[in-house]
Amino acid sequence: MYRNLSIKQKQIVWAWGFLAIPILFYVIIRFYPTGNAMVISFQDWNLLGSRTWAGWENYAKLWNDPVFWKVFANTFLYLIIGTPVSLVISFVVAYHLDKLRFMHGFLRMLYFLPFMTSAVAMAWVWRWFYQPVPIGLFNNFLADFGIPQIEFLRSTTNALPAVLAPAVWAGLGFQIIIFMAGLRAIPRSYYEAARIDGVSTWTVLWEITLPLLRPTIVFIVVFSSIGFLRIFDHVFNMTTNDPGGPLNSTKPLVLMIYQSAFTDFDMGYAAAQTVVLFLVLLAVSLLQLWLLRDR
Amino acid sequence: MRSNYSSYWVNAITTKAEGEKYDAAVKFMQYVTSDEAMQIWLDVVGELPAKPSVGLTEENANNEVFGPFIKGLAYANTTKFVNESAQRQILVDMVERVNLAGADPAESLAEAAAAEQALLDEFYASN
DSSP: GGGGGGGHHHHHHHHHHHHHHHHHHIOOOIHHHHHHHHHHHTTEOSSOOEEEEEEEHHHHHHOOOHHHHHHHHHHHHHHHHHHHHHOOOHHHHHHHHHHTTTTHHHHHHHHHHHHSSSSHHHHHHHHHHTTTTOHHHEEEEEEETTOOOSSSSSTTTHHHHHHHHHHHHHHHHHHHHHHHHHHHHOOOOHHHHHHTTTTHHHHIIIIIHHTTTHHHHHHHHHHHHHHHTOOOHHHHHSSSTTTTTSTTTOOOOOHHHHHHHHOOOOOHHHHHHHHHHHHHHHHHHHHHHHHHOOO | OOOOOOOOOOOOOTTOHHHHEEEHHHHHHHHHHHHHHHHHIIIIIIOSOOOOHHHHHHHHHHHHTTTTHHHHHEEOOOOOSOOOOOOHHHHHHHHHHHHTTTHHHHHHHHHHHHHHHHHHHHHHHOO
């Protein structure tokens, strides 16, 4: 049969033969579990016993669970604090680093270093930073200047920003690299024209640099939003003795999913939360793409 | 009221064991729960025996190292956990509500009791 095909057709067969491998891989590794999670969200399952249909029970439980709403709010706090803060810092750093010639490569390496560091190691080092006096770096520093102690992790209000800080820092290096690539891609001629016209630095920034960086900004906003919406490792490692605590004040949705699934063994409930997270990620990504679209 | 905490191990034979393996397992269980084996376990490993006939002998109860622990078993209770980490979390939250959120201790305790009861009810309803 293969012998009777024309060269053109044979090429198509081979192309599909190669393409089938990643497609198959994705179907088995990604799409099948996603579909399965959606099915499990309508079932009761403890990982070992039989699966029984539960209807909308898991979603009703979610709706009536005060912890879920707290966690939902936390997840959005990570997003709405983390994304703008990291965007502004990374842009400011990239903007100035771009103009710098002295030790440019070394500084860029320093900013990129946290991105390559394991989140677990980083979280534990920051956890040490946040300890009270005589141990913690920050509180020791405050004490040297006679400033009152700050409860970083053992506080329901300070814990979330304290956990977020290393997460922002960790992502900064990557965003700076992307921003610098974006800045380099802006044609020099625009800046030369602006200089001939005698335009101020601020106007150049607002009218040339930022509008032309739009695709870069869209990419970084979407990318970092997704990252903050599924934050887990920093939170889990900085609050291991009361995961997501104190009093659920740092618990993100992914940590709640993890606990429902692997400490409560309530797979149906965990799957329902996963479906909610999936819908939130989808909605946020689509919203951002729409808000930052090319007009 | 006098109360003490203790936990225990449970050994069992799987439902899939058959024939020779099953007989051997029964024999092993009979041995491991015998007075003789429990005394060895206490002397060599240092874990307290489960049977009063071994634990509360004159010699063991007056041992200067583990004697007090053995005497404590007479009024010890074991908490049955249905979900150990969730039950621990309820207790942690109870203390944190008082320490960090300024809640009234009695109210926080009542809230923890209600949460614990809800957890137990949910477990026994489905198991």
